[in-house]
Amino acid sequence: MLGVTGKGKGRSAGQHGGDAAGTINSQRLSEAWLRLKGDINEARQFQRYELVFTDREAAVVDETGRLQRRFPKGTIEQIELREGVAGGALMLLTRDGFREGARFTLPYMEAYREAMPRIAAWLDEPLPMPGAAGSAAPGIAGAAEVWPGQQPGQERGAAAQAPGGEAGREAAPKLPPRVQRSAGGAVAAAKPAGAAAERNACQVCGRRLWHRQTKCLRCSNKYMMVRRILAYAQPHRRLMIASGMLLLVSIVFELLPTYLMKLLIDNFTSGGSPSALMGIILAMAAIHLVGTGVSMARSFIGLRFGGKLMGDIRKVTFEAIMRLSMSYFDRRQVSQFISRVQNDTEELKGFLTEGFVQFLSQVLLAAGVLGLLFYLNAPLTWMILIPVPFLAVGFFWLWPRIRIMWYAQWMSIMNVNNVIGESLQGIRVIKAFAQEKREKERFGKANDTLVKRMISMGNLWMGVSPLFSLVIAAFGLLVWYTGGKSVLQGGMSLGTLTAYASYLVMFFGPLQYFGGSLNMINRVLGSAERIFELMDAPSDTPDRKDAVELDHVSGEIRFKGVRYGYDKSRSVLKDIDLTIRPGEMVGLVGPSGAGKSTLINLVCRFYDPDAGGISLDGVDLRDIAQESLRSRIGVVLQETFLFDGTIAQNIAYGMKDASPEKIMEAARLANAHDFICRLPEGYETQVGERGHRLSGGEKQRIAIARAVLLDPAILILDEATASVDTETERAIQEALSRLVRGRTTIAIAHRLSTLRGADRLIVLEHGRIVESGTHEELYQSKGTYYRLVESQKQMTEVPSEVG
Amino acid sequence: MSGNIVFMHRNQPYEVMLYHSREGYLKAVLGGEPMGRVKLVRCFPYSMPDRLISVRTADTGKELLLLPSLDHLEEESRIAAVLELEREYMIPRIERILSIRKKGPEWVWSVDTDYGPSTLHMSILHEGIHELADGRWIVTDDDGRRFELSNVDRMDKRSREQWEKIG
Numbered sequence: 001m002l003g004v005t006g007k008g009k010g011r012s013a014g015q016h017g018g019d020a021a022g023t024i025n026s027q028r029l030s031e032a033w034l035r036l037k038g039d040i041n042e043a044r045q046f047q048r049y050e051l052v053f054t055d056r057e058a059a060v061v062d063e064t065g066r067l068q069r070r071f072p073k074g075t076i077e078q079i080e081l082r083e084g085v086a087g088g089a090l091m092l093l094t095r096d097g098f099r100e101g102a103r104f105t106l107p108y109m110e111a112y113r114e115a116m117p118r119i120a121a122w123l124d125e126p127l128p129m130p131g132a133a134g135s136a137a138p139g140i141a142g143a144a145e146v147w148p149g150q151q152p153g154q155e156r157g158a159a160a161q162a163p164g165g166e167a168g169r170e171a172a173p174k175l176p177p178r179v180q181r182s183a184g185g186a187v188a189a190a191k192p193a194g195a196a197a198e199r200n201a202c203q204v205c206g207r208r209l210w211h212r213q214t215k216c217l218r219c220s221n222k223y224m225m226v227r228r229i230l231a232y233a234q235p236h237r238r239l240m241i242a243s244g245m246l247l248l249v250s251i252v253f254e255l256l257p258t259y260l261m262k263l264l265i266d267n268f269t270s271g272g273s274p275s276a277l278m279g280i281i282l283a284m285a286a287i288h289l290v291g292t293g294v295s296m297a298r299s300f301i302g303l304r305f306g307g308k309l310m311g312d313i314r315k316v317t318f319e320a321i322m323r324l325s326m327s328y329f330d331r332r333q334v335s336q337f338i339s340r341v342q343n344d345t346e347e348l349k350g351f352l353t354e355g356f357v358q359f360l361s362q363v364l365l366a367a368g369v370l371g372l373l374f375y376l377n378a379p380l381t382w383m384i385l386i387p388v389p390f391l392a393v394g395f396f397w398l399w400p401r402i403r404i405m406w407y408a409q410w411m412s413i414m415n416v417n418n419v420i421g422e423s424l425q426g427i428r429v430i431k432a433f434a435q436e437k438r439e440k441e442r443f444g445k446a447n448d449t450l451v452k453r454m455i456s457m458g459n460l461w462m463g464v465s466p467l468f469s470l471v472i473a474a475f476g477l478l479v480w481y482t483g484g485k486s487v488l489q490g491g492m493s494l495g496t497l498t499a500y501a502s503y504l505v506m507f508f509g510p511l512q513y514f515g516g517s518l519n520m521i522n523r524v525l526g527s528a529e530r531i532f533e534l535m536d537a538p539s540d541t542p543d544r545k546d547a548v549e550l551d552h553v554s555g556e557i558r559f560k561g562v563r564y565g566y567d568k569s570r571s572v573l574k575d576i577d578l579t580i581r582p583g584e585m586v587g588l589v590g591p592s593g594a595g596k597s598t599l600i601n602l603v604c605r606f607y608d609p610d611a612g613g614i615s616l617d618g619v620d621l622r623d624i625a626q627e628s629l630r631s632r633i634g635v636v637l638q639e640t641f642l643f644d645g646t647i648a649q650n651i652a653y654g655m656k657d658a659s660p661e662k663i664m665e666a667a668r669l670a671n672a673h674d675f676i677c678r679l680p681e682g683y684e685t686q687v688g689e690r691g692h693r694l695s696g697g698e699k700q701r702i703a704i705a706r707a708v709l710l711d712p713a714i715l716i717l718d719e720a721t722a723s724v725d726t727e728t729e730r731a732i733q734e735a736l737s738r739l740v741r742g743r744t745t746i747a748i749a750h751r752l753s754t755l756r757g758a759d760r761l762i763v764l765e766h767g768r769i770v771e772s773g774t775h776e777e778l779y780q781s782k783g784t785y786y787r788l789v790e791s792q793k794q795m796t797e798v799p800s801e802v803g
Numbered sequence: 804m805s806g807n808i809v810f811m812h813r814n815q816p817y818e819v820m821l822y823h824s825r826e827g828y829l830k831a832v833l834g835g836e837p838m839g840r841v842k843l844v845r846c847f848p849y850s851m852p853d854r855l856i857s858v859r860t861a862d863t864g865k866e867l868l869l870l871p872s873l874d875h876l877e878e879e880s881r882i883a884a885v886l887e888l889e890r891e892y893m894i895p896r897i898e899r900i901l902s903i904r905k906k907g908p909e910w911v912w913s914v915d916t917d918y919g920p921s922t923l924h925m926s927i928l929h930e931g932i933h934e935l936a937d938g939r940w941i942v943t944d945d946d947g948r949r950f951e952l953s954n955v956d957r958m959d960k961r962s963r964e965q966w967e968k969i970g
Contacts, residue, residue, distance in 0.1 A: 646935060648847065660847055660855055664869070677857050678864060682846045686933050686941070 555744030587755035634707030697728030
């Protein structure tokens with residue numbers, strides 16, 4: 001909670017901080033030096049409004065520009081930012097007690113945090129002399145924008161220099177970067193805070209957006225979506241055009257035999273010649289022959305086209321996944337991505353190769369048949385078109401229902417996949433706790449839901465589909481009756497009637513297909529949505545266009561006022577100011593949850609700080625190309641992940657082209673060479689999921705060798721020796737001591753004794769740095785570090801009960 | 804420990820003698836100093852069978868030196884080393900694939916190797932084939948025997964066809 005107490009207590013007479021409503025004049029807005037957005041009103045209802053600060057007052061103005069409340073500066077004694085769960089409030093202490101200046105949800109929080117030092121400075125300043133209207137707030141010339149969202153670049157680093165209170169006053173003339181001074185007029189420039197919240201809402205429907213697109217997927221145009229899907233066919237357009245041409249030909253060939261049949265029957269009934277009969281039969285044979293050839297050619301092209309397309313889409317999807325930042329994966333179950341890359345791309349391929357072409361062919365076929373029907377008997381055709389509007393109504397009735405059902409079914413499939421994935425990942429824990437039965441039940445439940453949804457989807461379809469058939473059959477009978485009468489009366493030949501009836505079946509075929517394709521189209525659009533969602537999700541830690549590549553790194557890491565929380569309502573790190581000199585080894589110490597691992601995650605730029613900035617050799621991490629940054633950082637974690645491959649490949653993971661000699665040297669320095677040589681296949685031993693099982697200590701040494709080979713300027717050791725026995729720890733410590741020499745090192749270790757070699761220890765508690773110094777200094781000062789050391793000593797002194 | 808690192812970058816030839824004793828043990832004399840019984844370890848047994856050979860004491864397994872290449876040895880020592888390595892490493896190299904068939908639940912390979920013709924039985928094919936590097940594979944059969952398979956492109960047409968069936 002940030003609190004600010006006013007010093008200038010000159011009360012202005014007459015105007016109380018009340019709810020005087022009235023239209024705010026433009027002068028008030030033009031005098032505003034700060035405008036903050038709120039979205040919850042005093043009655044705890046969602047309502048958008050602004051809290052406007054001028055040099056004389058703070059006022060609440062609603063969306064229509066009407067004044068809701070005003071608090072003359074003289075009546076405010078204190079201003080306090082109260083941070084709650086998922087939101088907060090700016091409280092003003094007036095003579096009537098605490099009043100709510102603004103209440104807001106989480107997206108606005110950052111803007112208020114940023115603004116607090118400046119509000120404090122404003123409150124400290126005495127009221128301007130009457131008549132000196134328009135004078136600026138302390139240290140602030142002109143209007144300001146306060147952005148709660150992220151601002152790239154170094155500017156953010158400077159923002160954190162004014163953590164609050166008096167500092168804000170000092171920092172005010174420099175204007176914290178998120179509080180940008182406007183060059184233009186106050187009205188135009190005073191862009192309200194909360195713009196980020198707006199950026200998180202769909203521009204069309206206003207629903208919350210998951211990944212900050214401008215439009216939510218519900219509002220995205222289906223036509224645009226189909227266009228986007230088709231864009232993947234662009235590189236293979238030759239194949240697609242060829243396929244289309246063949247399609248046209250095959251439709252013509254599909255229509256011809258029925259017409260020939262009419263000629264044939266008419267030939268019989270009108271006593272035609274055998275030569276004509278022969279001609280018609282030959283023509284029919286030729287048509288069948290060519291038709292078969294065309295359809296074979298189309299199949300070959302389709303396969304080729306589909307295969308290539310599928311590969312392309314899968315590749316792009318995987319690339320999109322690789323591009324995403326860590327925070328994206330923190331929030332999601334990983335197993336779903338396998339299904340997206342595989343199944344959803346398969347759906348898209350299906351649509352592009354089969355579905356789309358088939359859809360087109362059915363449209364063309366229906367149009368062609370309709371033309372022929374009119375040609376054969378126009379009045380009858382008008383009659384059979386009667387059910388078409390009903391079918392269309394049925395179609396539109398079905399569409400949303402099937403869409404929802406399909407989505408529900410997909411969710412169930414995903415749920416089943418997730419249960420399988422999670423159970424397999426946690427199989428050890430399940431077995432250890434003998435929870436197989438529970439997992440079986442969990443799976444059973446997910447499975448039952450899926451079965452139920454599949455059945456209800458089938459039910460709907462099965463209920464509707466026979467109705468279509470019934471309608472078609474009824475109109476078939478109608479045609480036979482009406483047409484038959486016409487034949488009897490001599491108005492129509494028997495051949496024409498037969499052809500007409502056949503064409504009618506062909507005409508209703510596509511209509512029925514459209515019904516069936518509802519399913520297909522829904523599936524495809526669903527798949528496309530999920531794939532595009534991945535592709536469109538912006539990385540939370542994007543590379544700037546002008547990001548720099550690091551040339552030489554000396555390794556100075558500087559944290560300036562860094563704040564970060566995985567959940568934005570709860571900061572894990574607060575006000576971190578820390579400079580690590582090049583080549584210095586710093587040990588991070590503190591209880592669990594103090595923010596030690598988070599701090600190194602920020603150094604690796606897996607996440608960007610919510611406030612403040614981190615720089616490497618004076619360059620903000622956000623200005624450095626991530627690949628370049630990470631190639632300078634070597635990481636040894638508590639758990640080492642080994643990829644499927646040989647030990648040599650795993651050591652050379654960060655440096656693909658390393659020579660075997662270099663790999664061996666790295667292994668030697670990591671104390672790994674000897675155990676590797678003891679394995680029958682040496683450096684070519686298969687490890688990873690399917691390979692040889694290495695012990696925790698062996699894996700650790702491979703990880704160290706990885707880091708040695710990379711020769712990084714910065715080294716990060718996160719509990720590197722936590723999961724090994726004392727003997728192995730010694731071997732690893734020895735390797736590490738060689739590794740840290742001459743590198744900037746940040747080490748976390750639960751066993752404090754392992755950090756003895758550190759130049760400096762930083763003690764973190766509740767996300768803040770509470771102590772810093774060498775082991776001796778900290779131990780003597782008898783603070784947090786002393787307590788931690790003592791409690792560990794007690795732990796080791798207690799004799800173990802087992803063994 | 805430092806001695807063997809130095810060797811990799813040594814400009815001066817380091818006097819290494821390997822020989823088989825009367826009992827058939829491989830022994831080493833390094834820089835004129837007899838080292839007793841030693842064993843040879845291929846660091847990269849598949850991709851570099853004749854390079855980067857670790858010479859270790861037979862009893863403790865301590866590394867005495869690392870040979871960058873067997874070619875650096877005197878002829879007699881080299882022959883002794885090759886013989887020892889051939890005894891130690893028994894990974895047949897598949898030279899021809901005569902057939903790969905599915906018989907009931909298992910896959911049966913008929914192959915010609917540098918160790919002679921052989922038949923491999925594998926119940927789960929994909930778990931028995933590991934790619935070491937591009938175009939280089941280790942095939943492990945149900946009994947745990949390992950076979951090296953590489954350069955299939957250079958094998959005869961039939962071998963290539965068989966491999967393509969599953970590859």
